[in-house]
Amino acid sequence: MKCELEGGSERELALTGLKLEQALGFVAESVDRLGLKAILKGGAVRDMVWNHVNGTEFKPKDLDIFVFGNIHLLHGDLQKKGAITIDRKPRKGSAVFKYRLPELPEVEVEVGSMIAEPLSYDGRASYSEMLRLDAFSSDLRVNSMSLPISGGKTKWNIGEVNDPLDGKRDVKERSLRVSNEDDVFPADRILSAVRLSVQLDADLPDSTLAKLARSSNKISGVPYHRIRPDAEKIVKSQKYDQAAEILHGLGVIDSLFQGRIMAAGELFKRWFGGDTPDFTVIMLKPDGFEKQLQVKMIKELREMGLDLAARRRLVLTPAKVSEIYPDIRNDWLIPRIVSHLISGQCEALLLLGQGALPKAREYIGQTTLGDRQPTGIRGKFADDFIRNIAHSPDCMIDLERTTKVLFPELALPARP
Structure with a gap:
């Protein structure tokens, strides 16, 4: 035409x-x-x-x-x-x-x-x-x-x-070029670019693929809720095999599931396709434990479709805290976080259910910082952004390292 x-x-x-x-x-x-x-x-x-x-x-x-x-x-x-x-x-x-x-x-x-x-x-x-x-x-x-x-x-x-x-011009040529050749391509947009390619039947030129590949090793640290929508659309697409081939070539799937017990491509499909339950963990911090919020939280999480699979009490050491929070950039925060988390008992909850990770994150709520208001259970009970009730992972790499500390006996991922 x-x-x-x-x-x-x-x-x-x-x-x-x-x-x-x-x-x-x-x-x-x-x-x-x-x-x-x-x-x-x-x-x-x-x-x-x-x-x-x-x-x-x-x-x-x-x-x-x-x-x-x-x-x-x-x-x-x-x-x-x-x-x-x-x-x-x-x-x-x-x-x-x-x-x-x-x-x-x-x-x-x-x-x-x-x-x-x-x-x-x-x-x-x-x-x-x-x-x-x-x-x-x-x-x-x-x-x-x-x-x-x-x-x-x-x-x-x-x-x-x-x-x-x-x-x-790209629309006419059915080609997807990046907007800025000089900047690093955002890791949280890689899945979106691949999804668009198969959805629009558009070509990803070599220059675009090279930009995406250079960012692929960062995708495992992207918050789960930011990649899940595109990942689910890819899995449910009639062109999943085509998209998966591109993602494999970019190294995205291997970056997300490196070293797992199942072939990475199959794990990607199961993780985002909803064939088996998701899991996540929540750790009540000493202030949450002192306020005896465990029963309330377990009940409310169950109402959200998340079942309690295991729980345990523990006292963290500074070394364990650093494993859970390895990416803190503000030096002034580190001693305050460590001091609070080693000050008393914590309680770890292992939860199963569809969409467990984002549901639990939403339930816990935002950290109180700056002019943002806390949401979720933090909004009701947190004292400040250090004593803020609980920790819940926001991406798969965070989930892996937190689970390793709280439930070290589990083989990750907890579901195939």
């Missing part, structure tokens, strides 16, 4: 689905009223351009919006209108908020500042320069394209696409 990539095309880019249109309009109304500028970026724009050029029918499932202006002003306005904040995460000096909107519970909307905005504090960076700099923050060029939003607009001409890195 002929690929029309110039302005003036009769066929418009359009969001598919009334819910997405309503969600975009909800945010755009606040953007306009507050006098801000904003762009729609990421998967939604990529899918619209891909459909336009290649005649496909991909349907975006969520929206990523980035603001040129005061993100906290917009955040406050969206909350006043009834948006519920379900997540908040840092993005290179700023914040990204994830919302569920009133009467649109099935649509998730992420809103953040343009990545380059912290660099423009002196007011000299133009809006067009901000768009160019922000594009380089994307993992792939097909994800760097953006569209201006105003007044709830849900249809655009192809010529309105902001495309400083020539992502439309």
Whole structure:
């Protein structure tokens, strides 16, 4: 088919689905009223351009919006209108908020500042320069394209696409090039790139594969919840074998499951495919033990679908603490953490159930630090970010080393 990539095309880019249109309009109304500028970026724009050029029918499932202006002003306005904040995460000096909107519970909307905005504090960076700099923050060029939003607009001409890195060329050629050749490719985006390759039937050129391979040894340290969604989609895909071959070639699967009792590829499929139960561990710290929260926690975890398989009391030594927390970078924190953890009894819980690791992590909640408020059981009972009730691993490598200390007799992984 002929690929029309110039302005003036009769066929418009359009969001598919009334819910997405309503969600975009909800945010755009606040953007306009507050006098801000904003762009729609990421998967939604990529899918619209891909459909336009290649005649496909991909349907975006969520929206990523980035603001040129005061993100906290917009955040406050969206909350006043009834948006519920379900997540908040840092993005290179700023914040990204994830919302569920009133009467649109099935649509998730992420809103953040343009990545380059912290660099423009002196007011000299133009809006067009901000768009160019922000594009380089994307993992792939097909994800760097953006569209201006105003007044709830849900249809655009192809010529309105902001495309400083020539992502439309990649769409036309069905190729996935990285956005920034100089930066290290983020390890938590490797699975996403491979998933996109098989989903879009797009080529990963040698330059992209080389960038992904150089980051593959870091993926075992990525928090579990950040790689699981893409991993599950890969496992359930009809093109799993194709994706697995790419992941093997990159060294990703071996990095995740090096030295295990089963072939790494089969273990990857079972771990993320849900064929057998997940497991995780929780360690009550001395303050959690003193507050006698064990019975309450076990009951509430069981209600979440996590069954107690084993428990034991123990007193940690400084050496064991360093095995559980080997990556502490703030020197001033180390003596405080060690002092607390060796000050009394701890209790270890071994838990089984689907999605055990992320469920337990969610139940324990965030660490109280800076202006973040604690969540989960920490939010109810923690005294501070040292005496914060319990420890729960957030990724597979963390799970392995914590289990080795708390239940050394177990052969990891606890499930094949």
